[in-house]
Amino acid sequence: MTVPADSHDTIRVRNARVNNLRGVDVDLPKRRLTVVTGVSGSGKSSLVFGTIAAESQRLINETYSTFVQSFMPPSARPEVDHLENLTAAIVVDQERIGANARSTVGTATDALTYLRVIFSRLSEPHVGPTSAFSFNLASASGRGKMTVEKGEAQAEIREFSTVGGMCPACEGLGTIARIDPDTFLDRDRSLTEGAIDAPNLAVGSWMWRSYAESGRIDPDKKLRDYTDEEWDWLLHQPATKVKVAGINMTYEGLVTRFRRSWFGDVEPKQAHVRRFKERIATTGPCPECDGTRLNEAARTATVHGRTLPQCSSQELGDLLAWVEGLDEPSVAPVTKGLAGVLRSMIDVGLGYLSLDRATGTLSGGEGQRVKMVRHLGSALTDVTYVFDEPTVGLHPHDIARMNQLLLQLRDSGSTVLVVEHKPEVIALADHVVDIGPGAGDDGGQVVYAGAPDGLSASGSVTGEWLDHRPGLRTKVREPTAYLQIRGASTNNLRDVDVDVPLGVLVAVTGVAGSGKSSLVHGSLAGREGVLIVDQSPIRGSRRSNPATFSGLLDPVRTAFAKANGVPASLFSPNSEGACPVCRGQGVVWTDLVMVHGVSTPCEECGGRRFRPEVLEHRLHGLTIAEVLDLSVADAAEVFTTGKAATVLRRLLDVGLGYVRLGQPLTTLSGGERQRLKLAAQLREAEVVVLDEPSSGLHLADTHRLVQMLHGLVDGGTSVIVLEHNLAVVSQADRIVDLGPGAGHEGGSIVFEGTPQEMVDGSDTLTAQHLRAAVGADAGRDPRADRPDKED
Known part of the structure; x- marks a missing residue:
């Protein structure tokens, strides 16, 4: 063109x-x-x-x-x-999509809004307006004061009421966290002796003083000797004003505070708080609403024999059939709009989802x-x-x-x-x-x-x-043992029994929603010797880089310290060695208050992040700033032994040789970040499970990935990959294919065997596409005709 x-x-x-x-x-x-x-x-x-x-x-x-x-x-x-x-x-x-606890597939696509309108018009018994079916809006009534301008300011009392569908027990979250006080309290100690083991509550801290000096509890009294009233005050007291050192403070019981601060709509950002949250509580479906998020009126009203929770929990294909069966002129435009949204989701391969699926799980x-x-x-x-x-x-x-x-x-x-x-x-x-x-x-x-x-x-x-066609392996490995999975029924799995081969490269295949992740993650997670590298996003700030995320910086700092006879903390831009002006970031952020902040290279350190005296120390002729400016490939030529060499080799194996060690994670592409995570998490394990490791990889990089996977297997590690990429699937020793379709049309093992056996004798959707992908030139490497071809 x-x-x-x-x-x-x-x-x-x-x-x-x-x-x-x-x-x-x-x-x-x-x-x-x-x-x-x-x-x-x-x-x-x-x-x-x-x-x-x-x-x-x-x-x-x-x-x-x-x-x-x-x-x-x-x-x-x-x-x-x-x-x-x-x-x-x-x-x-x-x-x-933001992992807000209130965000679902239905809310993210507006499909739930259409559905709420239908129920507000047609439900039996009639519940009320659209808001009456919203799990994000509580019902309330009362009197409020409003200031109006009429000559001079006057106070006016007005009645107000809202009609919402929120379950009052779980506040529309569908789950309730049961907090166990014994996970963060030592009953054999007093508050002064450090009975509370929780973030921001160290003995002597300001928040700790609100408990110890509230006047209601003896801080030197052992917790096991508390009365029922004192226990209730310590754990469950609602927000109350108290005086500490003559200053008015808001006091909350520990459980009340934790639930408000860390068990609401948004996940805590600090890693140590997230770990604490996971340690102290177990989360399960709300017993009041059975996880539907709605109050009794909203969750029991029906339209054509179905409740709103029943519609929301259906697979989209089944819901579409129900919507198309509604012959109600009063809501015809709404049903048409909802049907259009549902068809679009089915067309993009999401027909196995339901509207109540939390977006944070996608x-x-x-x-x-x-x-x-x-x-x-x-x-x-x-x-x-x-x-x-x-x-x-x-x-x-x-x-x-x-x-x-x-x-x-x-x-x-x-x-x-x-x-x-x-x-x-x-x-x-x-x-x-x-x-x-x-x-x-x-x-x-x-x-x-x-x-x-x-x-x-x-x-x-x-x-x-x-034009490269994937080729089948000419000689496949034989399994050395098997991992037994019996009666797997997570999500759409249909009581699946399967023996997953070990000592080989196994590809678990099937259309999206067929049950691959349910089978592998639901049955293998937590087993001894099994390492699962999933697709959850890597966490990191502007300070994070490949060296810190992969664990490479620790042995490098130790080597610098040993060679120069100084503390290792000097060689961390987040510790003693950091430039005092930019605090180890290399740039200075200027907050312009009403307009966007800007960053400029730090004039003190020239963007190198360290104090001048730190840069006087060298290792292999390089300063720590120069090391962080090396590419992975160049660094591998410098650090040839020990843990640093091991980490660098893994980074090279996943094709990140061109990435600089100190490059901010925020500048990496999605594919680069996933491969960095893969390299960082690969460690000594008997079985490694990878969830779509070829995601974001170029055809040439996929070839390199397959070589790395075979290297792991040859080194004694059993490798299981959940994959759609036929270039990876074709190179497996064994295939476990799920289907035949997605959602309730899947959940069964439809093929087990070698890629060659799949091509020769199977007619699953995966087999059809693998057979079409393998042609007369199967296995031909397009670099074969190049004089500079690599190994």
């Missing part, structure tokens, strides 16, 4: 330098589907998200008042000379598809939709339907930019931009831009791998 350079039908990018981009110039056609490809870390996200989407959203934010902007996250102008003809960008990424791919549903059928046009690998977590069977939805958005008159590795999506594009030629410092350039059919002949890494 050729578009005039000065046309308003083209997004023009000139001299983009975000992250590793090397002065990129590129033109992207508007109202077309453009796929951006390249090896992991090549700069795809830097171009699409860090440059185009970031500048679009920054310009939109600047249209708001300064007051409104003060509540928005900072957004500095990306490093690019010119960006022309931008439209409003809507980013649909893999960041998980994978990154599931969350992205839930967000996508909100934009389908939108009246907005001529906007730019930006997607980050929308096929993540999808079985090949579901990718075709996802492709149709991308085309639907394009055909509505919008520009669709997609970062992807899947050949099926690349082939669908109107325009392809390939970034490379390598990763990190070896990437950041446009190596191809044009029609998809020209990519194979471009000579780029993507082009070479594009």
Whole structure:
């Protein structure tokens, strides 16, 4: 497709330098589907998200008042000379939907709102307005005071009432935490002796004094000698004013305080508080509402024989059939809207979900598809939709339907930019931009831009791998033992019995929602010798980097300390050695109060993060700042022994050789972060379980991943992978396939055997796609004809 350079039908990018981009110039056609490809870390996200989407959203934010902007996250102008003809960008990424305890699939897609309207109109018995079916709104009534202006300020008393559907026992959360006081109290001690073992309640702390000096408890009295009244005051007293050292304070019993502070809608941010929360409480369904979140009136009213909780707990396909069966003219527009939302979710491969599924339990791919549903059928046009690998977590069977939805958005008159590795999506594009030629410092350039059919002949890494067909292993390993799973019935599993082979590479396959995770996580988690590396997001602040997250910095600091005869804490930017001006961050953040804060390199340390005297100490001729500026590959040549060498080898094995040790985690792509987590968690274990380890990987990087998995098996570790990627599945020694479909249509073992046996004799959905993927050139490595081919 050729578009005039000065046309308003083209997004023009000139001299983009975000992250590793090397002065990129590129033109992207508007109202077309453009796929951006390249090896992991090549700069795809830097171009699409860090440059185009970031500048679009920054310009939109600047249209708001300064007051409104003060509540928005900072957004500095990306490093690019010119960006022309931008439209409003809507980013649909893999960041998980907020894990707010009140957020569900139904609330995130507005499907529950439609359903509440239907029940408010048709329920028997009639309950009331739509709010009467909301688990986020409590029923209340009373009298309130309002100040009005009429000549002079007057106080006016008004009656008020709200009708909500919230369960009063669990306050609409559906669960209740049962806190065991003996997990944080030592009854054989007094308060003065440190009877309370809880965050922020150390003896002598201000909060501790509110208990010890409240006047109601003797701080030197052993807890075992407390009266019932004293126990109730210590644990369950509601908020009450007390005086401590002559200062008025609000006193709350310990259980009351913990429940209010840490067991509400939002998960605590501090890791030590989360660990404390998990230690002191067990959480289960609310006995009052049985986990439905609703009060009695809202949870028992029916429409056509079904209650709202019954509708919310159904799989979306079954709910759609019920909605389409409603023949009620009074709610016809509502049922039409709800049916449209449900069909869209089914079309993106989410038919196995239910509306009451908590969004915090969704994978990154599931969350992205839930967000996508909100934009389908939108009246907005001529906007730019930006997607980050929308096929993540999808079985090949579901990718075709996802492709149709991308085309639907394009055909509505919008520009669709997609970062992807899947050949099926690349082939669908109107325009392809390939970034490379390598990763990190070896990437950041446009190596191809044009029609998809020209990519194979471009000579780029993507082009070479594009037509590569996965090949079956010519010689599979034989199992050495088996892990028995008996009567597995988690979620949709149907009393499954299976013997998982050990001593080999096992691929657990099946369409999304077939029961793979339920089988593996539900049956193997907690078993001795089993390490599970799941898809939960890695945690870290602006200070976190690959060196700290992987555990590499500890042996490096120890080596520096031993070589120079000084404390190891000097070589931590978070401790004694930190620059006093930037406090070890390398940048100084300036809070501009009413507008966005900005960061500038620290003038004191020049961005190196350490005190000058710390940088006088060297190891292998390098300062600690210079070590943190090394790439993983360069560091592996410096640290060749001990724990540091082991950690670096793992980082290399997952393809992160180009990443700098001190690079902030916030600058890593989703695929890079997942591989970093994989490298950090791999340790000595008899069995390692990996949940879609190829997620976010380029075709070439997937080849490297498979080699790493085989290396683990050859080293004596049994490896189990939950995978959709046929390049990984084809290289397994054994396959366990679940299905035949998703949700209640899945939950059974439909195949067990080798990949060759699956191709030869199975007709499951996985078998059909694996058979189609394996061709006459199966097993041919596209690098075979290159003189510089690697091992």
